[in-house]
Amino acid sequence: MTNANQLKEIEKAVSQLSPQDLREFRDWFAQFxxxxxxxxxxxxxxxxxxxxxxxxxxxxxxxxxCNNL
Known part of the structure; x- marks a missing residue:
């Protein structure tokens, strides 16, 4: 499987997540x-x-x- 195909599969899977699962995925991905x-x-x-x-x-x-922040 090519990277482009993998990316499409990931995009499809993410787009089908429930709102709760999407929040959890977003938190996981931000940490990652x-x-x-x-x-x-x-x-x-x-x-x-x-x-x-x-x-x-x-x-x-x-x-x-330099300027003081």
Whole structure:
């Protein structure tokens, strides 16, 4: 089965959920997606992908080019 077919099956299944099941699925998916994002962010930090961005931000801070939130 191709990814496109799998996606269509998932879309169909989700569209047929009861309101309660849809809420539960939405909660589960939000948690799942958040954890996946966290893992990717941690990987990017560990591999140095964000080093240049962090240095740029620190440079702006040292130069007084930041606003207090």
């Amino acid at each position: 997606d958040s954890e996946a994002w966290d893992r990717q962010f941690e990987k990017d930090v560990a591999t140095g992908k964000l080093d240049e961005l962090a240095e740029k931000a620190l440079k702006h801070l040292r130069e007084g080019n």
